Amino acid sequence: MTEFARVPQLSTRIATLLQTRIEAETWPPGTRLQTEAQMMQEFGVSRAVIREAIAQLRNAGLVETRQGAGAFVAAPGARPIRLEPAQAMDRRAFDKLYELRNPLEIEAAGLAAQQARKADLARLARAMARFDAPEESIEASVAADLEFHHAIALATQNPYFVQVLAAISDRIAHVIRAARAGMTLADLHARTRSEHGAICAAITARDPKAARAAMRAHMAGGAARIGLRQRQRPK
């Protein structure tokens, strides 16, 4: 359990070094960087380390490698957006993540009301239908909840909303599951169903303002139920 000054791997150190060098020298996209052999000589390490360092940059989307050609600086647009995780998903990190999710869910509801196509509305209706039967477990309840929100994200026609919200849901799902463990299922089920129903109705009616308001209420309610100290919003 030696958790002292943890020295990063050799390859990681070289990768960060290369990264700062790439960003600092502002090589235009497409620029070829040194060959592996040159880097071996420059840093005095074996090829395995160099290759692993370059692999890290490639996974981060900073460079692209082509066999026989070399490694090239990638276009900024080709780089994935990456949010480093909090050290631990503790209560504080959860709050912050929920704070980020809040405006996105609200905007997604509004966009969905404006952009949804027939197939999207059908998917939303299907997700709603899962609440007609009484829910039998926390697991199923949370799953149905996530499916509903995912359907809204899809209806925005914006893949970024889909990805961000899916990633956030993935992180906070188990916390929500844990928080709901002590609740009476029937009450939760009824409340969720009613709030989701309002959102669904507004989207189907293509009323963005109502959709945003309904989602805002839903998110605030959910936060309160989990025990989040939600800051008061100005009406």
Add this chain to the structure above:
Amino acid sequence: MTEFARVPQLSTRIATLLQTRIEAETWPPGTRLQTEAQMMQEFGVSRAVIREAIAQLRNAGLVETRQGAGAFVAAPGARPIRLEPAQAMDRRAFDKLYELRNPLEIEAAGLAAQQARKADLARLARAMARFDAPEESIEASVAADLEFHHAIALATQNPYFVQVLAAISDRIAHVIRAARAGMTLADLHARTRSEHGAICAAITARDPKAARAAMRAHMAGGAARIGLRQRQRPK
């Protein structure tokens, strides 16, 4: 120019295979997976390929490796959130990204008004001060613009807002630069200064509602200037 069925690297294929296996079998975090030697035998490839595949999973945050111990499934909270890029940052992708940025900037302004500390307000004031002198180049203008928005993100006290907004800005900055190339600098400068001033004043006055409204106007104005067909929002 052989752009036919581009076969992914061996290591990538094995990495995705392992990933689906990890996610499907739902091994709890901390579970140790096979040793490199076992994988070599199972897949019939060299150790280099296995190591590179595992490196990909490690970079994606799915597993963690410890020398002498093995590779372990990482906790979901430890995984970075990752948004895969659009194939190309064309006009359509830009629109969608701007659509994502919109509610985040607005909410960030509101949160900043509630959460900003003295140092944050000072940084905001410094960013505003850069607009006092007449701007001499598009480059400097855009840089000052980004600095201002970054100061707001920092004032939210929420690292997720900081990261997401920084990443988005990074992607759309060069498009904005290009769009502003044809504008008269003086007009743009005056308009930006005035809008930023309103936002800054609202945050400093700790008025979240006004801050949101000012940022909403600023974002809409920017979108219009770039030529985005902004959808009409319900008041």
Add this chain to the structure above:
DNA sequence: TGTGCCAGATTTGTCTGATAACCTGACATA
């Protein structure tokens, strides 16, 4: 019985050398 320590086995990190697949540019040829 319980605890601390040590030696050996196991596993990942790094090194070295070699071969295969691939790309690029130059050159000869028609």
Add this chain to the structure above:
DNA sequence: TATGTCAGGTTATCAGACAAATCTGGCACA
């Protein structure tokens, strides 16, 4: 000019080895 060929350079993969960190079991000792 256009095209095919070839040589050299570069990355991808393979194979084998040693170093360093970790785990495991047994043993001495209190």
